Amino acid sequence: MLSVIFILWLREVKKYLRSRTQIIASLGSPIMYLGVLGFGLGPIFRKAGEGSYLQFMAPGVVGMTILFTSMFSGIALLWDRQFGFLKETLVAPVPRLWIMIGRTLGGATVAILQGSLIFVASFIAGFRPLSVVVIPLALLFMALIAVVFAALGTVIGSSLKDMQGFQLVMNFLVMPIFFLSGALYPLTNLPRVLALLTRIDPLTYGVDGMRTVLTGVTHFGLTADAIVLVAVAITLLTVGAWRFSKIEI
């Protein structure tokens, strides 16, 4: 069982490490956010008495990178089952659950690697965590975010029928998850509707968790963040496993 999960995980990671151009291309937009927004909105953020904007938003941009990468790996299922390798795994004499786990963990690992690159980039840009000791804890939150959204991607990728749905998901799910997560703005004193929406967005807790660990600024508190993320991860993994088991080609 472990060898099957391991080889499927390894496949995702190997593919990622080989696609140098893709790695560089996908670093583009987070670096834009860091550079342009980070420095562009910096002065006004400081004027509002909130301190360094880069310091505030860097965990959010790392979260965004993980969100995009892991969601994408899940949704890629849709393509993979018709023209790719997935069909090969679906006729193999192994339970679909293992295939789903191997794939999801692989996608999550790739997202963590990608997020780590952005973390390094933000460090170069001037972001400073409280101390080196907190980095493993930040990685833990990155992993939670990655698993949550890789699982959500699997749910969607298993349920969609064709590529048209893909744009819909990007515009009406992935982008709102990012913009409502408090990655770019503080969650205090928001209008009531917005406050409510940010609270049902799982990424909010991921970003808050990372921000708490790395900079000491918190909104919900570390325990609440961790509990919400773990609960959402378990739920989505269960639904994902169920949807995945229902794929017909």
Place this chain on the structure above:
Amino acid sequence: MIRVEKLVKRFGDVTAVDDISFEVRRGEIFAFLGPNGAGKTTTIKMLTTLLQPTSGSLELDGLNPTVNRDEVRKRFGVVFQDPSLDQDLTAWENMEIHGVLYGMLRKERRERATTLLQLFELYERRDALVKTFSGGMRRRLEIARGLLHTPKVLFLDEPTLGLDPQSRNQMWTHVKTLNETDQVTVFLTTHYMDEADRVAHRIAVIDHGRIVAIGSSAELKKQTNTQSLEAAFLALTGTSIRDESANAADSMRQIARMWRK
């Protein structure tokens, strides 16, 4: 080796496979011929455990694919109409993953992979990424991979689609050799009459989800009073062109073609 009885598959109110029965003997090369949308691929999907039949019974090596799923899966290898290789991995890595998925031990898996890659003339290129392979090489690799776990039956769903005559010829030579030396039963579908004529021991002509004729190439020609298999095929299925309504897979296939160019 394969026994199908009164098999029916409906998608909503469309009947893709309509009450077909046939048998494939051990060691036989059996071809399914039919126009687009005749139900060839749907039948293969049911035999390979990817689809559940609406009614009827299936048997592969004495086992029921809808019940003993994993046992049946170990007994067949399959090459689908659409590619299912991982193009970003090497030929060898594709073989390795397959071996692990089928629970083969390391030594056994490597030895057999080596033998098969040599047989299909891919061994020299084993460490090259699949995306650098030609269409013919990819098909050969898929067949080699499908045979890795020494299956008793090999399913080939339009394996030569889009290949040049040289690659087609070479591919069938390999398949025939394997059929003769290893006694692998081969179940294939194709649009090319000459291929069926050349390699298949028996042919079933399927149209609108029903089997309209079954027998050896010679028998089919005799039955329809024609000189060639192609003429026999047209006599059996008529000359009207089938307008298939495009489904989700077709539209994705189109996008895939655009991207590959």
